[in-house]
Amino acid sequence: MANKLPNSCPKAKKCGGCQLQNMTYAEQLQYKQNKEERFLGRFGKVNPIIGMENPTHYRNKVQAAFAYDYRHRKLISGVYQSGSHNIVPVDDCMIEDRIADEIITDVRKLMNSFKFTAYNEDTGRGFIRHVLVKRGFTTGEIMVVLVSGTSMFPSRNNFVKALLNLHPEITTIIHNINPYRTNLVLGKQEKVIYGKGYIEDKLCGCTFRISAKSFYQINPVQTEILYNTAIEYAGLTGKETFFDSYCGTGTIGIIAATRGAARVIGVELNGDAVRDARSNAKRNNVENINFYAGDATRFITEMADAGEKVDVIMMDPPRAGSTDEFLDACARMAPPKIVYVSCNPETLARDLRYITKKGYKVDAIQPVDMFPYTNHVETVVLLSGEKVNGHIDISLDTEKLENKTGTATYAEIKAYIKEKYGMNVTTLYIGQIKDKVGIKDRKNYNTGSGNGRVPNCPPEKEEAIMDAFRHFNLI
Ligand code: SAH
Secondary structure, three states, X not given: OOOOOOOOOOOHHHHOOOOOOOOOHHHHHHHHHHHHHHHHHHHOOEOOOEOOOOOOOOEOEEEEEEEEEOOOOEEEEEEEOOOOOOEEEOOOOOOEOHHHHHHHHHHHHHHHHOOOOEOEOOOOEOOEEEEEEEXXXXXXXXXXXXEEOOOOOOOHHHHHHHHHHHOOOOOEEEEEEOOOOOOOOOOOEEEEEEOOOOEEEEEOOEEEEEOOOOOOOOOHHHHHHHHHHHHHHHOOOOOEEEXXXXXXXXXXXXXXXXXXXXXXEEEEOOHHHHHHHHXXXXXXXXXOEEEEXXXXXXXXXXXXXXXXXXXXXXXXOOOOOOOHHHHHHHHHHOOOEEEEEEOOHHHHHHHHHHHHOOOOEEEEEEEEOOOXXXXXXXXXXXXXXXXXXXXXXXXXXXXXXXXXXXXXXXXXXXXXXXXXXOOOOOHHHHHHHHHHHOOEEOOOOOOOOOOOOOOOOOHHHHHHHHHHHHHOOOO
């Protein structure tokens, strides 16, 4: 692991991409661990963050903005200076894939020798705007996307030939046309000018198609760790229905289907991603899977209204986190497990605060460093709702119920009822009646039905439990 400060990047200040530039990698990991503990420590033990063996050059998707330097009469390429439209020239970046950087530099040199111009948003004239390179980490396939402001591509065939000559490892080249005044890199229209128009990569044993526009995690080494952790937390045995919400191109759900989920349902807002998810499922011969385009909150609320059940809810929302309505529906569906993958510990903490009030408890918190040198950190959290579902942990037996005048453990209540009525009552039933009459657990466990679910405790047992509550002065 890199403990020495690497040669710090001369462009760091202007670029602003690597906020933790001036820390060693060990210090970065400690910084992220502290951040996680600050936000999430109150929910349970935060496992040590999983860092990278080699924390540099991990980005397998690299893009550069192009502009024309009129003074020196040549094209320049790099990143926008933070908060402005000026380009900071960058040829090699410590977190970007080396080959991708070399290709972009050579594209620029070639374009200069072809006397290409850069697109000017104000005049609507000129050619190149951006170059985007994606590289399949395990397959080595490389896609180059040339984004221009106008659709005319001068000397196209000669340019492609010259580029392939320099970089025969390129497997596909796409010409994307973006004539709009926008911060988005890619426009709607694209032409495949070399190869098949997409690349493939492997993650956790599955193959995924990556097109110019599709979302794909940018750090494949750590993504495998993240996904493996999330799927291990799901505890699949071959019988489970697995709900992959905010599923993107379906990666987590597809891997889950090959690792023991009996059935997978995925939902995602972005229609293009859903199309990719469906073709990814086909590519991996996964049939027990359905993807739906739509808002995750609406979708899960309808599922809960219809009384549908799933065994695992996987959720991987964007930085803003999920919604209270989504979490309400989770609690109504009451799956034994929820696995929350988050890229923002702040909104994660907000959502955990909400869902733990509904009877779920946090069983594991695992941070993963997906983006060394930046201040981002990813987290996987396992929540179990066994108490919601009725498979109650025996250890609760020693937990105390109390009010102003009396206390009793679950075990004492059970023993009292067994002796007086010859009846066995479960912790779940006690929990349900406790909730119904509003008695608090000492640790404020929510063992009961909560969540608007109707207690299913039989009336004679309810009577006996009420009697026990009176006996112990709890009501
Ligand atoms: N699980 C995927 C994607 C995670 S990124 C992966 O690991 O690759 C979060 C995803 O949530 C994005 O694909 C985004 O388009 C999607 N999203 C954002 N808001 C949404 C909403 N309201 N409903 C459903 N999906 C949404």
